[in-house]
Amino acid sequence: MSRRGAAVDPFIVMDVMAAAAEKEAVGERVVHLEVGQPSTAAPRMAIAAAHAALDADRLGYVAALGLPALRERIARHYRERYGVAVPVERIVVTTGSSGGFPLAFLAAFDAGERIALAAPGYPAYRNVLAALNLEAVDLPTTAEDRFQPTAEALERAGPISGLIVASPSNPTGTMVTPAELKRLAEWCHARGVRLVSDEIYHGIVYEGETATAAAFSSSAIVLNSFSKYFSMTGWRVGWLVLPEELVRPVERLSQNLFISVPTLSQHVALAAMECRDELDGHVRRYRANRDLLMAGLPATGLDRLTPAQGAFYLYADVGHLTNDSREFCARMLREAGVATTPGVDFDRARGARTLRISFAGSPEEMEETVRRLRAWRR
Numbered sequence: 001m002s003r004r005g006a007a008v009d010p011f012i013v014m015d016v017m018a019a020a021a022e023k024e025a026v027g028e029r030v031v032h033l034e035v036g037q038p039s040t041a042a043p044r045m046a047i048a049a050a051h052a053a054l055d056a057d058r059l060g061y062v063a064a065l066g067l068p069a070l071r072e073r074i075a076r077h078y079r080e081r082y083g084v085a086v087p088v089e090r091i092v093v094t095t096g097s098s099g100g101f102p103l104a105f106l107a108a109f110d111a112g113e114r115i116a117l118a119a120p121g122y123p124a125y126r127n128v129l130a131a132l133n134l135e136a137v138d139l140p141t142t143a144e145d146r147f148q149p150t151a152e153a154l155e156r157a158g159p160i161s162g163l164i165v166a167s168p169s170n171p172t173g174t175m176v177t178p179a180e181l182k183r184l185a186e187w188c189h190a191r192g193v194r195l196v197s198d199e200i201y202h203g204i205v206y207e208g209e210t211a212t213a214a215a216f217s218s219s220a221i222v223l224n225s226f227s228k229y230f231s232m233t234g235w236r237v238g239w240l241v242l243p244e245e246l247v248r249p250v251e252r253l254s255q256n257l258f259i260s261v262p263t264l265s266q267h268v269a270l271a272a273m274e275c276r277d278e279l280d281g282h283v284r285r286y287r288a289n290r291d292l293l294m295a296g297l298p299a300t301g302l303d304r305l306t307p308a309q310g311a312f313y314l315y316a317d318v319g320h321l322t323n324d325s326r327e328f329c330a331r332m333l334r335e336a337g338v339a340t341t342p343g344v345d346f347d348r349a350r351g352a353r354t355l356r357i358s359f360a361g362s363p364e365e366m367e368e369t370v371r372r373l374r375a376w377r378r
């Protein structure tokens with residue numbers, strides 16, 4: 001096995017999911033708060049578009065950069081949502097935002113370069129960087145900074161070639177303000193550091209404003225996806241907004257790595273962009289779930305919660321209850337039937353004292369969670 005292959009860490013949450021499946025196989029009910037995805041299907045009109053496309057289209061390969069109509073519609077999205085004119089040529093459709101990671105990292109960075117990112121953070125960033133012989137540089141963040149990188153932390157990080165920012169963040173649901181994002185973008189641009197802004201949770205926001213890095217920097221790379229707000233995880237469609245000079249390299253990489261993004265999914269994504277009413281309904285449910293947990297969990301001992309400004313996660317400090325979050329989550333699942341994700345997935349240095357709770361499910365599941373955990377902790 002190559003050293004690169006060996007360097008890639010597993011997702012520890014998969015162990016939780018396997019243990020939950022074992023419990024369910026013997027007829028026990030598990031409340032799933034470990035999964036980072038909407039509990040809903042693609043919007044109804046988008047499903048109808050899928051049926052129509054199956055009947056009408058050959059669904060062969062399409063251009064590596066994506067269906068022209070979808071790229072145009074995404075460009076319009078930037079005008080309408082953010083008031084930013086992004087030329088359609090700079091928009092590239094990808095196989096989920098995950099498909100955008102290797103394309104962006106390969107096009108922007110050379111092997112051995114150092115890329116800074118917040119800890120806690122989404123684990124695939126560091127794992128994909130490792131697989132591509134890039135060095136992930138942790139910026140240990142704090143609740144006071146809303147778990148987001150600051151220009152001061154960057155000054156301390158030593159020489160870096162890139163910075164990944166995710167707002168709203170997975171696992172904390174915290175955001176950078178538009179002013180902070182602008183400051184980070186300018187800091188990066190002035191130093192020739194490539195900003196990669198993961199905007200996958202845009203649209204799922206409860207407090208504060210989201211800005212796109214595309215508004216502040218012509219050298220930034222924006223990652224986005226149809227997986228979260230658009231409720232289309234399994235369809236595997238996302239997009240990149242690229243600096244002009246990276247479009248052609250990404251096109252060549254994409255042609256060779258993927259040929260093209262699933263054609264049916266691109267038709268469905270295009271239709272999903274017209275389904276805001278249905279999708280905003282999901283966001284209202286997430287908000288109610290968040291409020292329900294913020295009100296109910298403290299009585300269970302989980303009282304050190306980061307209030308999510310967006311996404312569908314609560315990050316809990318459980319340092320007063322355990323110094324082994326993996327064992328704690330396993331026991332919570334075994335004894336209370338509530339599945340959560342240990343913080344070690346997101347923060348290797350400090351995650352033994354934290355866990356992530358996903359509230360993408362139903363209000364009934366959130367109520368059931370509070371009931372079960374109260375009884376468990378009594």
Ligand SMILES: Cc1ncc(COP(=O)(O)O)c(C=O)c1O
Pocket residue numbers: 036095096097098099122166169170198200224225226227233237238
């Ligand atoms: C912050 C963040 N970025 C990217 C992804 C990847 O999602 P997808 O490949 O479905 O777009 C996820 C998935 O959970 C995520 O949380």
